[in-house]
Amino acid sequence: MGCDVRLRTALATGLAGAVLAFAPAQGSAQSPADPGEYVFNLAGCVGCHTDKKNNGKRLAGGRAFKTDYGTFFSPNITPDPDTGIGDWSYEDFSKAMREGLSPEGHSYFPAFPYTSYTHITDADLMAMWDYLKVQAPVVQANRDHDLQAPFGWRWLMVFWNMLYFERGPATDWDRGRYVTEALAHCHECHTPRNALGGYDLDKAYAGTKRNPEGITVPNITPDRETGVGKWKTGDFELLFTIGMLPDGDFVGGVMGESVSHSTSKMTPSDRAAMIRYLQSLEPVENDVKTKKTQDSEDNAW
Amino acid sequence: MTFEKSILAAIVAVSAMAFTAPALADGEIKYRQAVMKSIGGHMGAISGIIKKGTANRANLVTHAQGMADLAGIAATVFPEGSDFGETEALPAIWEKPEDFKKAVKMFEDAASAFNMAAKSDDMAQIGPAFGNLAKTCKNCHENFREKKQ
Numbered sequence: 001m002g003c004d005v006r007l008r009t010a011l012a013t014g015l016a017g018a019v020l021a022f023a024p025a026q027g028s029a030q031s032p033a034d035p036g037e038y039v040f041n042l043a044g045c046v047g048c049h050t051d052k053k054n055n056g057k058r059l060a061g062g063r064a065f066k067t068d069y070g071t072f073f074s075p076n077i078t079p080d081p082d083t084g085i086g087d088w089s090y091e092d093f094s095k096a097m098r099e100g101l102s103p104e105g106h107s108y109f110p111a112f113p114y115t116s117y118t119h120i121t122d123a124d125l126m127a128m129w130d131y132l133k134v135q136a137p138v139v140q141a142n143r144d145h146d147l148q149a150p151f152g153w154r155w156l157m158v159f160w161n162m163l164y165f166e167r168g169p170a171t172d173w174d175r176g177r178y179v180t181e182a183l184a185h186c187h188e189c190h191t192p193r194n195a196l197g198g199y200d201l202d203k204a205y206a207g208t209k210r211n212p213e214g215i216t217v218p219n220i221t222p223d224r225e226t227g228v229g230k231w232k233t234g235d236f237e238l239l240f241t242i243g244m245l246p247d248g249d250f251v252g253g254v255m256g257e258s259v260s261h262s263t264s265k266m267t268p269s270d271r272a273a274m275i276r277y278l279q280s281l282e283p284v285e286n287d288v289k290t291k292k293t294q295d296s297e298d299n300a301w
Numbered sequence: 302m303t304f305e306k307s308i309l310a311a312i313v314a315v316s317a318m319a320f321t322a323p324a325l326a327d328g329e330i331k332y333r334q335a336v337m338k339s340i341g342g343h344m345g346a347i348s349g350i351i352k353k354g355t356a357n358r359a360n361l362v363t364h365a366q367g368m369a370d371l372a373g374i375a376a377t378v379f380p381e382g383s384d385f386g387e388t389e390a391l392p393a394i395w396e397k398p399e400d401f402k403k404a405v406k407m408f409e410d411a412a413s414a415f416n417m418a419a420k421s422d423d424m425a426q427i428g429p430a431f432g433n434l435a436k437t438c439k440n441c442h443e444n445f446r447e448k449k450q
Binding site: 053234238242243244246247248249250251252253255256257259260 | 340341342343344345346347348352393432435436438439441442443444445446447448
């Protein structure tokens with residue numbers, strides 16, 4: 001039986017490998033020559049910092065995030081000195097990523113996942129910075145966030161950080177946890193948050209019926225009934241390489257972006273490490289499927 | 302028909318339209334969801350076969366044909382007006398019809414290419430063709446659909 005499972009897993013993994021090896025646009029699954037580009041891809045920067053919906057320029061920001069707290073607009077992270085981060089030093093970049101602070105010392109809001117990026121190693125941060133500063137500069141002024149009081153009061157973030165922010169990098173993480181949490185920042189969506197936006201760590205990775213953007217996020221702990229406990233390694237492989245779910249459906253939205261920008265670009269060993277880490281999580285029973293969805297699914301037949 | 306009667310008829314006709322339009326949209330949405338589930342069903346079956354999780358390998362051509370046929374009708378299941386109701390289809394479908402048309406065309410082409418590959422019975426062709434087909438599924442789901450659950 002154990003052998004059978006291993007065999008099936010190997011075959012399924014082989015399928016993902018075969019599919020990947022031949023699909024041209026996904027050919028970048030090998031580690032790119034540039035380690036900075038690799039870290040940059042896995043961290044998924046391009047998704048939030050590009051206003052794809054409105055044909056915005058790459059990394060020039062301006063993408064809107066409608067949340068319960070108001071609307072956030074991602075900033076320009078191209079090397080334009082006036083509207084982007086062209087006049088930043090590495091220290092400025094590191095302070096933003098590791099501490100969530102602007103060069104002037106203002107707190108960023110945790111819509112920017114510095115709570116995850118804080119755990120990126122110095123070496124990876126430096127490589128990322130080297131990559132970022134040679135990208136095409138775009139002149140595009142940042143848009144102010146449009147937030148409701150008191151969420152728009154930046155100074156309150158000092159207290160938020162005291163409550164919920166643990167400065168990294170953590171030193172005892174294995175590669176799987178590092179790829180999953182520091183780079184791919186899966187926590188940010190898949191771990192439910194309390195009313196103030198802090199993680200509910202008792203339910204780490206257990207998903208939520210409604211996140212601050214109003215979206216249902218699935219439980220990805222190995223709970224068999226409400227999570228992904230029935231998934232085989234090959235099921236994870238197919239999701240992370242081509243975006244296909246075990247039932248033949250395909251992810252879209254934010255997860256689709258994560259697959260395109262991040263997980264499909266991982267080296268096979270990093271992807272395997274991430275999958276092993278996800279499979280090792282504490283199973284949490286948390287049913288996020290809404291009653292309504294189940295009804296409409298029934299009606300569809 | 303008297304004048305009063307034609308007024309009445311007009312009122313009835315307008316009211317009927319007002320009631321049937323949303324009902325029709327609802328029907329279109331339900332139908333679309335069923336078609337999408339059929340597509341997903343074939344995709345799940347195909348990946349099961351390619352993973353060698355079943356002895357029914359010979360059925361691959363049937364599923365491949367099903368995908369090609371369903372891809373051929375995909376463009377018809379998004380009629381104008383079917384964006385209103387319990388749907389995960391995004392307004393972009395109707396707001397950027399050219400982009401959507403292009404995306405559906407890619408799906409159709411990839412589905413027929415996969416159908417050809419399946420008939421060849423050659424894994425070296427089937428694997429990559431499936432990968433390409435999968436990419437077109439994901440492409441639409443990323444740009445034109447918002448999963449609500």
